[in-house]
Amino acid sequence: MIRAGVVGATGYAGAELCRLLSGHPQAELAAVSSVSFEGQALSDVYPAYRGVCDMVCGTQDEVVERSDVVFAALPHGLSQELAADCYAKGKVFIDLGADFRLENEGDYRQWYGGTFLHPDLHALAVYALPELFREQIRGKKIIANPGCYTTAVPLALAPALKNGLILKEGMIADCKSGVTGAGRKPSQNTHYPELNEGMSAYKVACHRHTPEMEQSLSHVAGAPVTLTFVPHLLPVNRGILATCYARLTPGVTMEQIEKAYHDAYDSEYFVRLLPKGKEADIKNVRCSNFCDISLHVDSRTGTFIAISAIDNMVKGAAGQAIQNMNLAFEIEETAGLKALPPAF
Template identity: 45%
Template sequence: MRAAIVGSTGYGGVELIRLLASHPQVTVTSVISSSAAGTPIAEGFPHLTEIRTDLLDGVDPELIRSKADVVFLATPHGVSMKLAPQFLAAGLKVIDLSGDYRLKDGESYREWYKHEPAVQADVDNAIYGLCEVFGSEVADKSFISNPGCYATTAALALYPAVQAGWIDPDSIIIDAKSGVSGAGRGLSLGNHFSEINENFKTYKVNKHQHTPEIEQTLSRAAGRPVTLTFTPHLVPMTRGIMCSSYAKLTEKRTDADFVELYRKFYEGRPFVRVRPVGQWPATKEVWGSNYCDIGFSVDSRTGRVTVFSVIDNLVKGAAGQAIQNLNLMMGWDETWGLRFTPAYP
């Protein structure tokens, strides 16, 4: 299969190039950047020197149609909604890494993204590709909306417990921390080294656009609307997300109960690793990989459970899950191109 990557000079696009170089069924035939057309990808990213690609193309839909079978859109929100319909109309498969098609309600998108939503018919056509939960819906489809990084980390941690009725969905509080690469490659004062180094800060308090995405997913698990508290923090590291999710138990449970429930729920899904009782994951333990690691701690004194989940935000939170969605879409082994053991330390 021939793949084109639009937005190939952002962190998500560059990670797609790296991962697809190891895919047995995919060849990257076009790397597209509106800001760097006509230059070799290795000129800006020397670590890709050994990966053969053409010069960076401009965003020319006709050119892309002639060179690709599937298009990955690693673009900012507001851009994908302009490009995706053109590629779909040309018969190409599209996997969108932006947030343009994640929220099914247009008013919610307008409120949280501060942008006009995509055409509703296109939104309805996009399959939300949280692989371990909705993977069966992805098969044989042509248009996938790849989940957000925070939303992936939080939803994988909470979906089984919400679906089983083990926790009160209205009591959920998600305390999330992310490395700086989650903000993208663009320059800003907030991502400046002297602002981030030896610092730890919260941002977008009660305003982060992944909040309604998490609520949308957990509402499907609960069978009713779910409203929760989600607070993101920025920590001085490059990659990684950790979510510490707190919720009230509906009845008495133990750590061992949660381990058993989650291992059964994610049985056969190779990229979710459920930790044994008394062991909790760390971001470095999934660095560079497509894994989501999950651990638990039940507090019998307060009647609450804390669920800890970690991912690499550029892999499982972006490029890796996009490739996993392609594998599921095509009926391939979902691990193809993703068999990376985490790099440690």
């Protein structure tokens, strides 16, 4: 069994990791840590876990010592030293934060206000969106796990972009997120009376995930890509709905688009292309590692519309991290992640 440890186990992403690892056939939860709840059982923080995941939150050092793989569910800026410690001790390190996602230190400085403390480790790290960069992930020790928007948008656009079916200029990602994406710590805009029965945009054209999406899509396109990104907050717990717009390359048909997407995703267990006339919906992927994608063309305006839906806590965080663990240890990629979404 792979011994897995979670640093930051009482945040939403950390708790979701513990939930999923508890049912993994080839991994076991070996240790958890939490600064806020050290010495308390995870099931005291999340009563739903009682009797199944009662592990007591210890220290970060204990997690590293007891684990073969360490998942870091921490805010940006807190993972680099932990990664160095894990690497020195031969552990696999999977970062759910942003510290290893951006390849360019200037971008990290601009968007996060930090620096690369260990440039050698950044050079060894892999950006791990499996459906796009699978072969680079296998056997790696430092893994940057993409976030929710940065999974939903590239998966929606990549096949069209890779095959030259859409223009690289003028792409727009109009996205909606469940409130768990804001983390467990309360804030005014996630307070129930502020959130309920409302929907609003935030960080318009200046969200930190923008350069990460552009980085992935640029690799796919083989040339620099820019994107207009507008996120919104939904009054629901889970889900990302990404509605992505792009200009069709002149002469491109819907049949060409459908072929490109089927070629890209028919062999992908976690990506489900929806039949013509259906639209992706967050309720159909809730609590699962699936990404549903629907394809549309507005022939009047020459606009391509790809809509993707994921659960931001699973495919957009913990589930994808476990998918990456499976790849890193070269076991079945779907292990521990085949549960269907609830039907209602």
